[in-house]
Structure formats: structure tokens, C-alpha cells
Amino acid sequence: MSIVRAKKHLGQHFLTDKNIASKIVDSLKLTDKYNQVLEVGPGMGILSDFLLQKTDYETFLIDIDTESYQFLQKKYPQLGTRLINDDFLEMDFSKHFSGPFAIIGNFPYNISSQILFKVLDNRAQVIEIVGMFQKEVAERCAAKPGSKEYGILSVFLQAYYKVEYLFTVKAGVFNPPPKVLSAVIRLTRNETIELDCDEKLFWQVVKAGFNQRRKTLRNAVSSLIPKDKITDDPLLELRAERLSVADFVALTKKISAER
Numbered sequence: 399m400s401i402v403r404a405k406k407h408l409g410q411h412f413l414t415d416k417n418i419a420s421k422i423v424d425s426l427k428l429t430d431k432y433n434q435v436l437e438v439g440p441g442m443g444i445l446s447d448f449l450l451q452k453t454d455y456e457t458f459l460i461d462i463d464t465e466s467y468q469f470l471q472k473k474y475p476q477l478g479t480r481l482i483n484d485d486f487l488e489m490d491f492s493k494h495f496s497g498p499f500a501i502i503g504n505f506p507y508n509i510s511s512q513i514l515f516k517v518l519d520n521r522a523q524v525i526e527i528v529g530m531f532q533k534e535v536a537e538r539c540a541a542k543p544g545s546k547e548y549g550i551l552s553v554f555l556q557a558y559y560k561v562e563y564l565f566t567v568k569a570g571v572f573n574p575p576p577k578v579l580s581a582v583i584r585l586t587r588n589e590t591i592e593l594d595c596d597e598k599l600f601w602q603v604v605k606a607g608f609n610q611r612r613k614t615l616r617n618a619v620s621s622l623i624p625k626d627k628i629t630d631d632p633l634l635e636l637r638a639e640r641l642s643v644a645d646f647v648a649l650t651k652k653i654s655a656e657r
Contacts (some may be wrong), residue, residue: 402442402469412441413504413530415571423448425528425564425584426500429455432525434495438486438503438513441466443473445504451473458494460486487512491520500526507576511551514539517585521558527585528564530634536563536581543642550608554601557593557643559585595650603650607638615641617655627656 402412413419423445426435440446449457456482459474460482461467467483472546474481485508491499501524504511507584517524531539534547539555540563541547555561564582569575593600603619606657610618616634628634631647633641641649 400441402463402466411504411507411572411574411576413444413571416444416447416572418567418571419444420448421565422502422504422528422530422582425582426502426526426580427584428500428526428586429528432498432500434458434497434499436460436499436501438497438501439463439466439506440470441504443470445502446470446474449502455500456480457583458482460484460489462486472496487516491523495523498523498525498599500524500528502528504530507535507578510535514551514555518554518558521591525587527559528582530567530574530580531581533579533581536583539563539583539585543640543645545639548639549611550604553604553608553641553643557587557600557646558591559587561585593647593650595647596654599654600646600650603653604638604646607641607646611638613637619620623653625657628652 429452435455436458437445437448437449438460441460446457446459458480459470459477461470462483462485464483467481470477470481482489501517513529517527527553537547538549538551540561541552562584564584567580567582569577569579572580599622602622606622607615607618614635614637616628618638619634631649631652633645
């Protein structure tokens with residue numbers, strides 16, 4: 399069987415280490431809560447080989463690369479319509495998944511943030527994610543308040559998911575090797591998928607805070623509410639990077655009440 403050429407414009411770096419592939423697949427922990435798993439960007443199927451050995455769930459594969467799709471059709475003829483040649487970012491999950499499911503993948507680094515925001519938009523269905531990311535992005539996802547990595551993505555993900563940094567992966571186990579280190583993280587969705595505040599305003603407050611992260615929140619969120627409207631909240635004297643998700647929720651509620 400021929401091999402698939404990694405394409406730079408698709409951000410493809412194919413994992414070649416089977417031990418790491420097995421470890422990634424075994425990092426799916428909530429398999430009693432779903433019976434379907436979607437692998438994003440399977441390439442030549444190094445993760446798929448291990449996923450398809452599992453009997454706890456049905457595995458679906460999606461790849462935008464037609465060459466990968468044709469390769470995988472020959473490798474896994476049993477998949478039928480569970481092998482999808484499409485853009486994950488444009489995918490309508492409801493056409494393939496009727497209940498909760500998990501997402502796994504060696505994600506293309508050039509669209510990793512977009513993948514995570516797609517997950518957030520579909521958090522009612524996506525209850526677990528295990529994925530390989532650029533190490534810097536993985537650290538940002540799992541960062542805690544007060545660290546320099548903590549930012550918009552950290553807050554949005556941790557508002558709805560428990561984020562765990564699992565392990566670091568060196569460049570030498572990929573073909574072609576990326577110029578950065580990689581890391582695998584696991585996201586486990588919280589029981590509550592709606593915040594106790596105006597969620598649209600919450601997103602605005604978080605973005606405003608981090609877009610001007612050198613300013614205190616009193617100045618950073620002034621476009622959302624006049625400065626003189628809130629005078630007694632100590633959270634406003636802090637910078638965004640100091641606030642936890644719960645703090646942002648509390649501040650959002652305060653701003654909402656004063657508008």
C-alpha cells in the first residue's frame with residue numbers, strides 16, 4: 399500500500415511512534431458515557447489502528463485530505479460511511495452523532511484553536527477530547543490563573559471542561575518532524591454546560607480583559623460599562639490573568655446587573 403505525503407498547507411505531521419499512538423488512545427477515559435468516537439485528521443491511521451481494536455465504541459474518521467481518505471478507504475473498507483472526507487470545521491455533528499461522543503486526534507497545528515472553539519460550540523455533545531497539540535497551545539489550554547500562558551483560550555475551555563496536560567512528545571516521532579515540541583491533553587466536560595451568568599457577556603468580558611491584559615479590568619471592560627457604574631468590586635482592580643473562571647462569572651453578573 400502506498401503512503402500518504404504530508405502536506406504543509408494542511409499542517410500535517412504524521413505520528414510514527416506506535417507506543418505513543420497507543421498511549422493517546424488509552425487516554426480516553428469516559429468510554430462508559432459514549433459509544434462513538436471521532437478521530438480528526440487520521441492521516442495514515444496510526445491512531446485509527448488502535449481505536450478500531452476497541453469494542454467500547456464505534457470509531458469514525460474525518461479527513462479533509464482526499465489522498466488520506468482514499469488511502470484509508472483501502473485500509474479500512476469496513477468503515478463505510480464512518481470514514482468521512484470533509485472539513486471538520488464545517489462538519490454538522492448532528493448528521494453523524496445522535497448522542498454524546500468523544501473527539502481524538504493528532505490535530506493539525508495550524509487550526510488547533512479553531513478546532514477547540516468548534517468543540518466549545520458543540521459542548522452539549524462533545525463530552526471528552528484527547529488530542530495532540532503544539533506544546534505551547536497545550537500549555538495555554540491547561541494554564542492556571544496568574545501564569546503567563548493563561549489567556550482567553552484557557553478561560554473559555556476551563557469554563558466548560560476539566561483540562562489535563564498529559565505528556566510531552568518530541569519532534570522526532572513525526573514525519574516530517576515539526577519545528578516545535580508537541581503535547582497531549584485531555585478535556586473532560588463539566589456536568590454543567592451553561593454558566594450561571596449571561597454567557598454572551600461573559601465571553602465579551604473575558605475577551606476585553608485579555609485584549610488589554612496590561613490594564614486593570616476597570617479600564618479593560620470600560621467599553622462594556624461606564625467606569626463610574628462599578629466602584630466597589632475588588633476584581634476590577636486586578637488584571638485579567640489573575641481571575642479564575644468563577645471570578646469572571648461573578649464579574650459578569652455584576653456588570654450585567656449594573657448595565
